Amino acid sequence: MNILLAYFSRTGCTETLAQEISKQLQIRGHSIEYEVIKPSVNYSWIREVARDWPRYPSIAASIVSPTWREHHLRTYNQVEEDIQPLTYPNVKNFDCICVGGPKWAQISYPVARYLQIVRGIRNKKIGTFATFGGPPLKTFEVELIEKPLANLINRLGGHVVAHVGISSGYHEASIMPLFRLASRIRFRKPIKEFMMGSEYANTGIAGFCANLEKEVN
Ligand SMILES: Cc1cc2nc3c(=O)[nH]c(=O)nc-3n(C[C@H](O)[C@H](O)[C@H](O)COP(=O)(O)O)c2cc1C
Numbered sequence: 001m002n003i004l005l006a007y008f009s010r011t012g013c014t015e016t017l018a019q020e021i022s023k024q025l026q027i028r029g030h031s032i033e034y035e036v037i038k039p040s041v042n043y044s045w046i047r048e049v050a051r052d053w054p055r056y057p058s059i060a061a062s063i064v065s066p067t068w069r070e071h072h073l074r075t076y077n078q079v080e081e082d083i084q085p086l087t088y089p090n091v092k093n094f095d096c097i098c099v100g101g102p103k104w105a106q107i108s109y110p111v112a113r114y115l116q117i118v119r120g121i122r123n124k125k126i127g128t129f130a131t132f133g134g135p136p137l138k139t140f141e142v143e144l145i146e147k148p149l150a151n152l153i154n155r156l157g158g159h160v161v162a163h164v165g166i167s168s169g170y171h172e173a174s175i176m177p178l179f180r181l182a183s184r185i186r187f188r189k190p191i192k193e194f195m196m197g198s199e200y201a202n203t204g205i206a207g208f209c210a211n212l213e214k215e216v217n
Pocket of ligand 1: 013014103104105141168171
């Protein structure tokens with residue numbers, strides 16, 4: 001397969017995941033092209049958080065109430081951010097597209113803009129990938145990035161056939177002690193058990209590549 005790996009990475013964590021996915025897909029005989037999504041302006045993390053801040057109470061409510069979560073995911077107003085011109089503005093000639101980025105409450109703003117401006121997504125089989133600072137808490141981390149990505153891509157006519165989310169164990173806002181504690185309480189494991197190089201990450205990446213191959217061939 002001729003695969004486009006499109007990703008945004010602000011501090012390098014998602015780039016490491018993208019490189020590992022690329023390596024595994026190449027081992028399986030696929031050819032890879034890259035679209036490194038770059039914001040037009042690099043804002044501070046405080047400014048980025050502030051743009052989404054009004055939606056945080058809704059996110060908090062969606063963690064405790066499944067009914068609210070459903071409503072939140074249906075009505076969430078995704079923040080976007082200007083990005084630099086694309087190398088591949090039209091992806092119709094690729095067999096498959098992989099799109100990835102960090103979790104920024106939900107979809108990172110440059111990835112959200114990428115999906116709005118890229119052409120040729122309709123009817124494409126798509127794999128999505130993400131990193132997040134915390135452990136893979138089912139609702140707060142995994143669902144709140146996987147589902148918004150799938151919803152947005154579905155609206156554009158694409159079909160998500162694989163997803164992988166890995167903990168980076170890193171957050172610019174220095175809230176990692178909280179996430180480390182959450183990992184111990186929820187999983188009784190240190191967060192490194194969910195980071196790149198762990199069995200969790202290796203299994204997730206292998207499953208992601210296998211699902212892509214199964215669905216696209
Ligand atoms: C604006 C912003 C929002 C974030 N929101 C979350 C979050 O909701 N959950 C989380 O675990 N990490 C969150 N993070 C941390 C990143 O997801 C994490 O550091 C990621 O691995 C960074 O990937 P990168 O190095 O590819 O940019 C956030 C970071 C920023 C800058």
